[in-house]
Amino acid sequence: MSDRARERTGSHPPAGAPARTADPWGPGARTRISEALRAGAAPTPPLFARAPKAWQRALPYLVTGVFVVALLPTTISVLTNDYGMDGGWAGAFAVAQTVPLLLAVTRALPAWLLVLVADTAGAVPLALADEVAGHPWPWTPMAIVGYLVLMACLGLRESVRTLVGVWLATGVVGAVLGFFQPRHTMNSAALLFVLAGVVLALTGALRGLGDARRRIAEQEVISEAERSRRTLLEERARIARELHDVVAHHMSVITVQADSAPYRLPGMPEPVQQEFAAIAAGARESLAEMRRLLSVLRAPDGAGPADGPGGGDGAAAGERAPQPGIGRLQQLVEATVRAGQPVELSLAAGAAQAAPPAADLSAYRIVQEALANVVRHAPGAPTRVSVTADEDEVLVLVVNGPADREALVEPRGPGTGHGLVGMRERVRLTGGTLDTGPLPDGGFRVAARLPVRGGDGTAAGCEANETYEERS
Known part of the structure; x- marks a missing residue:
């Protein structure tokens, strides 16, 4: 039964069976990294894609290009002259370790995987080189610089969980290679592990700060839109209440006139009296409906702005007082x-x-x-x-x-x-x-x-x- 099946069923290995070594990255860490790698393989928006100016959007390409142009010949020269590696192999490993940096702008995780594999593969022939004694191993100085540039690109793009996984993977690979360290060499695995952690922490913090500022700006925009919408609805409700008072006045006049018509105009035919009675009943019903509408629109405390x-x-x-109009502008101006x-x-x-x-x-x-x-x-x-x-x-x-x-x-x-x-x-x-x-x-x-x-x-x-x- 596999480990995953045992986790689901809750079963355990029989007594006396050799215990399995625990996953050093924690349960499910390798699955999360593989999923992140598959997601990172697809093209994503480049770094600084939301920058307002064109030169800011082009800055990541320029920086990575400068590092590639500087590290490629330097790596070939150091591997050939200092470590005594064959020129052909030195050129191949230099290309494999530096050119993937160009992918870091849009595909940071695949670029990291390529560089890690290239650096690890390059450490094997370096261990057998004649002049490796007295030099850093397994990571050369150029490999450390290129790896740190890659860590900066990862920190500005990926989540904290992914960054922790990348950092631990770097440490695990360096620790494994440490068992095969040649004599009289300086182990650079710990140095890269520490520097990679610092760069990931700093760039990850900058990314988190930028995301927080962007969320705050988006929330402010949403709040402003919601505030404007609420203000508009409140003003419409206020206007509706005032229009109700205006219309209610006219409906009340219609009701009184219709009810008093038979008394003011004696000798009115019966059909006409019935028509006036229907008009008065309709007006009273309309008033009742408007009062019900007003009870919905009016604030619970019935308070309105002060005059x-x-x-x-x-x-x-x-x-309850009559609504103001142009005739009261003189009083308004005097108060002002x-x-x-x-x-x-x-x-x-x-x-x-x-x-x-x-x-x-x-x-x-x-x-x-x-x-x-x-x-x-x-x-x-x-x-x-x-x-x-x-x-x-x-x-x-x-x-x-x-x-x-x-x-x-x-x-x-x-x-x-x-x-x-x-x-x-x-x-x-x-x-x-x-x-x-x-x-x-x-x-x-x-x-x-x-x-x-x-x-x-x-x-x-x-x-x-x-x-x-x-x-x-």
């Missing part, structure tokens, strides 16, 4: 001025009456978020707010100059990310356009166009609400 240059509607009691920010407001006459509820609310929120960004990022900068409206669209413009150097301090806290995201989402849901960006003088502009009515004459806010409901 002001950096907030929203206050606590739960504030959410009291906070120390110079702001001028230019409000066209009749703009509040011309804007439908959704555009009215969106214009207020855009100005609110724009002023909040100015207070946070450009304190003391002169700011101008302009709102105009006609029968087709509402135009909102917020422009600030460069920040006052004397008033410029560290930001009051990290931004929530809701500012520009919320503006874009509101403008998109109302079918308008938004233009934001820095100005040449160091200031910033926010320009929004909010359509008043859609192509079929319906209010743009209702269309935006329907679009949001469909996409939700």
Whole structure:
């Protein structure tokens, strides 16, 4: 029964049988190395393949090429002159020990196996050479240098388990060859074993550090994308709650008008009264459905942003108040001025009456978020707010100059990310356009166009609400 079968069945050799020598690499180590060799035989991305510059990607090829060009003639010369090896054999072993270094850039494990076999095979004739006495054996100085270059390539590519296996294999081969060491030679197996371990440890640590930095960068990208997505969903939920309040007002008016129609218009025919009753019932059912939707969208504590240059509607009691609009921009600007920010407001006459509820609310929120960004990022900068409206669209413009150097301090806290995201989402849901960006003088502009009515004459806010409901 084989050892593997005994491991599976739990059987043991009979008493008195000679004990098998334990695997010096640990159970399964040879299998792992063979699997790693098979995986390494396939072409892999070269070293530094992810480097941003071309010269950095070409650097591994250049370094290995320089070592091959330098070690090949040196190895032939040393083997011929110092060890007394025949010139033909010296050239063959020099090629076998140095040329595989070129494979280390893309196939590090097969290159290591070729070099290890070539170095081991070259140690045999060196042991029989006439002038080997007084020289390093079994590894020549050139073989040690080339092997260390190979260890560096392995350390920058392979896993820790593979590196440990390679290091132990190097030590085992050197220890076995030590039993056949010629007299009066310097054993270089221990030197190579120690130097190979140091190089593998250093390059492996560098590889681990690079992998850790890359994972951190990838995680930061993922976190930023997730944060942006969460911010967008939160802003959509906030917009949906506000649109609910706008639509609920109109539905409540419809319900009251339909219920009071028979009393306001006496003598109404019975079919007409039934029609009004059906309209009122449908409106009440729609209100109930919207309240159920709002209970899902509303935060558990019912809290919303505070009213002001950096907030929203206050606590739960504030959410029961009417939604703000263009008519409250004067109060918003006054609050911002009291906070120390110079702001001028230019409000066209009749703009509040011309804007439908959704555009009215969106214009207020855009100005609110724009002023909040100015207070946070450009304190003391002169700011101008302009709102105009006609029968087709509402135009909102917020422009600030460069920040006052004397008033410029560290930001009051990290931004929530809701500012520009919320503006874009509101403008998109109302079918308008938004233009934001820095100005040449160091200031910033926010320009929004909010359509008043859609192509079929319906209010743009209702269309935006329907679009949001469909996409939700």
